[in-house]
Amino acid sequence: MKAVIVEDEIIIANVLKNKIEKLDAGIDIIEILTSKQTALEWLRSNSQPDVMFMDIQLSDGVSFDIFKEYELSCPIIFTTAYDEYALKAFKVNGIDYLLKPIQESELEAAIQKLKKQIDAKENIPNALKNILSAFGKTEEGSSYKEIFMADHKNQKLPINVKDIACFCKDVINCIYLFNGEKYYLDYITLDEIEKLLDPKHFFRVNRQFIINIQAIHSIKSLNNSKIDVFLKSPNQALEIDVSRMRCPDFRKWVNR
Secondary structure, eight states, rough: OOOEEESHHHHHHHHHHHHHHHOTTTOOEEEEOOOOOHHHHHHHHHHOOOOEESSSSSTTGGGHHHHHHHOOOEEEEEEESSSHHHHHHHHTTTOOOOOOOHHHHHHHHHHHHHHHHHHHHHHHHHHHHHHHOOOOOOOSOEEEEEOEEEEETEEEEEEEGGGGGEESSHHHHHHHHTTSSSESSSOOOOOHHHTEEEEEEEEEOOSSSSEEGGEEEEEEEEEEEEEEEOOOOOOSSSOOEEOGGGGHHHHHTTOO
């Protein structure tokens, strides 16, 4: 597993690196980045790692700003000396939130949580794979998915794609149905989900939402670089805005 550390204090970064390697020899720290800007430059020139350990308060700003400029999809384990950012951390790709000084036991728990999420995606039992295959092919080059298996009371519940109003990145990925029901999925990122959907019906409006065109109640264009989307009842309370870089494509999508 390839990992990157984003930390502006090199001594702390090296201590974290040593702790990670001690706890799990399978994690390879391939880079230590010391600022928001160097992190952006590195991401634009390299493939995303399997996980990033990211400090929040950096010398040139907060690391959340990285998400405004780059579509980062890999899991993030946030590290910080402050506890005020916890909720915001889980609204992006955060899978855990560690307060400095980082305790080895908490770091180990975060790594185990990461591995469980990855295993849940990669090691689906054969019986479940057969079910998924029966409901819709998922391999690259095949047809778009027609069924998603959602978690429901310790069971897997088949959900028709046509019944899904939107996909949302909450603490983990979830779906909202047209009737307002909410279910959770095993998929780690929205990027994975986006590739399985028919782009005629679904559009990735920002890092947090993929919406069904049939779920849109109205659209409000505030200026040339901002669009607010309002969904039909009972999902009208969801706050959805189209990211600046996606606005032109969104306008073409809804006006086709």
